[in-house]
Each structure stands twice: as C-alpha cells, then as structure tokens.
C-alpha cells in the first residue's frame with residue numbers, strides 16, 4: 554500500500570487516527586471565583602437563610618447581590634436563586650398555581666427535570682413534538698395537544714437556541730395558558746433582542762457543573778411578575794411555615810422545600826455572570842469555525858440559527874441525511890470516534906419513552922397520578938406520538954458537546970479534519986460493509 558493511501562485510510566478501518574491528544578477540559582473558574590469563595594469561607598456565614606418570617610427569609614448578602622446582578626444582566630424585574638434548576642422548575646410550576654390533574658405540555662427532547670417538575674405537583678405532562686431545525690417544541694404540535702385541561706407549556710431552549718416564543722406566546726394568549734421557559738442550556742442567547750429565558754411568565758437557568766457558567770450546582774429563576782417571584786421564594790424556603798404571616802394568604806401550592814442556594818455559590822455566581830458574555834462568545838466562535846469547516850459535507854445538516862436569534866452552542870447539533878449517505882449513523886459515529894472526535898452524542902432524549910411514562914408508575918405502585926380521578930383522560934406516551942423527536946433520536950441526530958472541552962484553534966482544525974476525512978472515506982465505509990456482508 555502506498556503512503557498517501559495509508560494516510561487517508563480511516564482509523565476505524567485500520568488507518569492512523571486524526572486526533573491523538575485529548576482536548577483540555579472546560580474550566581470556567583478563575584482567580585476571581587477563588588477569592589470570592591475564600592471571602593465567604595472566612596466570613597463563616599455559608600448560608601444566611603432562615604425558614605421563618607424574618608429579614609433572612611430571603612437569604613444573605615451574597616444571595617441578594619447575585620439575584621440583583623442576575624436581574625440586571627437579564628433585564629428582568631426578579632431573579633430568584635435556587636439550588637438547582639430542577640428545584641427552580643418545581644417552584645415555577647407551583648408558583649403558577651398548577652393543580653393536580655392539570656395538563657402541562659412539554660418537549661420530550663430535554664433533560665428529565667423539565668417534565669418531572671409537572672409531576673411533582675401531581676399534574677400531567679403531555680409531550681408535543683419538536684421542530685427538526687432547532688429541536689425545540691413545534692407550536693403546531695403544541696396546539697394539537699391542547700385540551701380543556703391544559704394550563705401551561707414548558708418550552709425548552711435546547712442546546713442554546715430559543716424556542717419559537719412568538720408562536721408559543723400567541724398560543725398562550727389564545728388558550729389562556731402560562732409559559733415556563735427552561736433556558737438551562739441557553740444563557741446569553743438572544744431571541745428577538747431579548748435574552749432567551751426572559752420572554753415567558755417565568756424562566757429558568759441552570760448553574761450545574763456542565764453549563765456555560767456554573768456554581769457546582771445551582772439555578773436562577775426569572776420573572777417580571779411580583780406575585781410569581783414571591784411565590785417561588787416561598788416555595789424555595791418552607792412556604793407552609795411562613796405563608797400564614799403574610800398579609801394576604803393564598804395557600805395554593807404553598808407547600809415548601811429547601812431549595813436555597815448558599816452564600817459561597819452565590820459569591821461564585823456573581824463572578825461567573827461577569828464572564829458569561831465572553832464564555833458564550835467563545836463557544837460561538839468555535840461553532841462558526843466548525844460551520845465553515847463542515848460546509849459542503851454531503852448529507853450533514855449543520856445547526857440552524859433562526860432569524861433574529863443567536864445560539865449559545867451548549868451543543869453543536871447536526872443531523873445526518875441517511876438516505877443521501879447510504880450509511881447508518883452508528884457507522885459514521887464509530888468512524889468519527891475512531892478518528893479521536895470526543896464529546897460526540899448520538900441522539901439525545903425521548904422522555905416519553907422512559908419507563909416511568911411507559912408504565913405510568915410515579916408515586917407508589919398504583920399509577921398515581923395517572924390512575925387517579927384527577928387525571929381526566931388516558932394520556933398517550935406510546936412510541937409514535939413524537940415522530941420527529943423519535944426519528945432524530947433513533948436515527949439521524951449527532952451533537953458535539955461544546956461545554957465539555959476548551960477547544961483551541963488547533964483542536965478545532967483537527968476536529969474539522971476528522972470530519973472531512975470520514976466524509977472522504979464514505980465509499981470505503983460502504984465498501985467495508987459490502988465486504989462484511991459478503992463474508
């Protein structure tokens with residue numbers, strides 16, 4: 554075999570690997586966060602919350618500062634810190650007054666907490682399908698799933714691109730629904746001159762370790778509504794113990810938790826927030842280089858960014874046209890991984906197909922809440938209810954996780970070279986399959 558052939562041979566077929574050095578892990582912390590954390594440690598006050606009606610009901614000075622800075626940055630009236638977005642979404646569903654048996658429409662293409670927040674109030678998640686371009690809720694499918702029992706929509710800004718909020722807000726007006734915006738993966742992305750997460754009745758961001766900016770664990774809810782903000786603060790901090798001391802008592806969903814975020818996390822959050830524009834801009838620059846480098850690869854759809862939107866690129870999402878390629882995703886995935894491409898995902902999530910929804914077993918063994926009278930119809934979670942999400946998950950979606958590694962320009966060039974090499978070797982992959990079948 555001559556040398557040039559050897560050089561072009563795919564690693565999965567025995568050739569040399571394109572990427573030989575592991576990428577550096579993403580590390581969003583700097584000296585500023587270190588100093589801020591040490592200052593809190595030295596103060597000895599790691600949390601100043603009191604679960605009683607007292608000035609400290611709303612947390613200590615770092616909680617106050619962080620919430621103030623977050624509200625300013627995102628141009629919202631209220632920011633409410635929480636110890637995770639999972640907690641925050643539960644607080645948001647509760648604050649909206651969702652009742653047992655109410656239906657809430659949600660995407661199946663998201664992290665599980667987006668939907669379990671609904672179940673925690675004994676309400677019923679209803680899954681609508683997604684758009685193939687942005688992987689966010691498809692407003693047409695949402696409308697088709699609205700029933701007289703529907704009370705809210707949870708829209709997710711998945712991978713860093715905002716959901717179609719204009720269409721979803723129009724549905725909310727038409728059917729008198731509330732919207733929660735889960736912007737866990739899209740901090741700093743724009744939708745029509747506003748930040749993703751800030752267009753709904755309540756929005757929320759995650760600060761877990763895997764996100765653009767983080768505090769280890771944590772989250773922030775945002776709203777312009779005074780009542781929702783106060784009710785989220787109550788649910789965050791043992792609502793039932795303090796609500797009786799408020800001037801106007803509304804007991805609906807005033808069943809509290811401890812969702813409080815500590816002083817140290819908030820001090821770190823203050824510093825992280827300052828870096829958000831820069832950290833998002835870096836991911837956008839990487840995505841732009843990938844976009845150019847992957848241009849022209851047959852049957853590879855690169856991320857779509859809709860008019861008047863920006864993408865925060867938590868994930869660089871791609872879709873394979875399998876008919877054009879004449880190969881399965883698994884074969885292409887294996888070839889890319891063999892070249893050393895790291896952080897690659899095949900498919901994402903089809904929440905409705907989780908065993909909990911398939912068997913309708915959540916609280917206890919008897920199928921509550923679906924089996925109870927509060928659930929007024931037999932909600933379908935069967936395979937086939939979300940054909941776009943299912944096809945993408947099972948067959949054609951590929952994503953590069955952008956907050957896993959701090960990619961240098963050399964790394965990006967190598968990533969692009971790996972994709973180009975695999976695409977140049979598609980014929981050899983097809984031939985190897987024929988060879989295997991013939992054996």
Ligand SMILES: Cc1ncc(COP(=O)(O)O)c(C=O)c1O
Nearest residue numbers: 637638639664666737759760761
């Ligand atoms: C879309 C989405 N929603 C909600 C969450 C939950 O966030 P947390 O881990 O802060 O509870 C995540 C976390 O990964 C997420 O990606």
